Amino acid sequence: MSERNIKLRLAYDGTNYVGWQRQRDQPTIQQILEEALARMTGERIVLHGAGRTDAGVHALAMIANFQTSAAIPLAAFERGLNSMLPPDIRILAAAEMPLAFHARFSASGKIYGYRFSTAPIMPPCERLYTAHFPGPCDPAAMRAAMPQLMGEHDFSSFEAAGSRPAEGRRGAVRCIQRLELVEDGERPGNFEIIVAGDGFLRHMVRNIVGTLVEVGQGRRTPEEFGQLLAARNRILAGPTAPAHGLVLQEVFY
């Protein structure tokens, strides 16, 4: 029977997982999905995700693919998986793809959202999806810093501390195509940072957010961003913003 390559579009609440990627003895999105797929197909399934979200990071639309020779209709994959998966992981769609398609290597970009509240007290029903940076925060200062990050740069300064130097043709060079700070019109003090790019280093979005928030809080000047990038030194950037404010919103191909 000819091999099929199936693309899944899925959403998850990362709260109860140690991230996307399979780990020994700890619950991950990849493991839960691979186990459900193995039960459906009777095969050992390897699922390739478009990215490896960290512990606590959420996804509105992750893309993943796997190969199978099971003759299961696409609609049955959608329904069948959702009936087996916990409610914090949902399959949104399944599609048949050419064998060459790979969720990670074929991806041309991603868009992330990062939500945070500057209110003195974090509303309990938002605490799992919104980071809390209480106190004054000046959106104009944050916006003044953003243009320096746009376009192609070596983002070593914003890579996870302790990471091995980024490998491959482009090293730590990535291109940020969009970077915006949106304030919630109905609830002042609640913000979302939207960032789109052709790829992201480990912790890159969270390190950019953590540093931008320091600018908003007046603890850094917007001008420092240019120097930070040029220094290519993680030690100079701000703290890594908490994982639970981050949502993978879309993967582009």
Added chain:
Amino acid sequence: MSERNIKLRLAYDGTNYVGWQRQRDQPTIQQILEEALARMTGERIVLHGAGRTDAGVHALAMIANFQTSAAIPLAAFERGLNSMLPPDIRILAAAEMPLAFHARFSASGKIYGYRFSTAPIMPPCERLYTAHFPGPCDPAAMRAAMPQLMGEHDFSSFEAAGSRPAEGRRGAVRCIQRLELVEDGERPGNFEIIVAGDGFLRHMVRNIVGTLVEVGQGRRTPEEFGQLLAARNRILAGPTAPAHGLVLQEVFY
């Protein structure tokens, strides 16, 4: 030392609790708060809530009061309690009140919101705060039914099954002052029902929502609501909508 009567304004995520009211051996909001207050004051504290939200119901702004002779400043109550409470319960404000104030008996009304999604698949990050009624739902039919519920009525038909007949001067008579269905402009198929009234019977909001959704789904006509109310019989109304879509938004005095 003279007795003080302190009003707390608080918010909570009801997901991990069996409701507001103290129960033997199961976690409740009231118990967690009373224990934190006892630790702060060194007294045995009885906390009166404006209402007894069911298991899984959330609150954006519950009001509660307690009496104490502890000489603790109000700001210290706010800060001290939040440092002791889990993040799914937050004190928003504390205020000094006349001794006659009682969170429940002094309340003149409440406003609730009920969120639901009719999308085929429930987004994981909303699943704890939004009920799921997948499939076609006609907001116009639901809105056509609503005027019959407005104003003063005997709401026995929408009281929790198995409740003892409502006691007191007004029995099961309540007045609904506002009832609206709002569709999320950015995400069609996501709705919120807003209902304000001078008081609510047990499960009344959830039974009204469950019955309205049946109207939206074409399983009842809007006209049936008048008959339902007149019948004063719980058996005729629709199912009780799930608790987790419900949020106590405000209490009026």
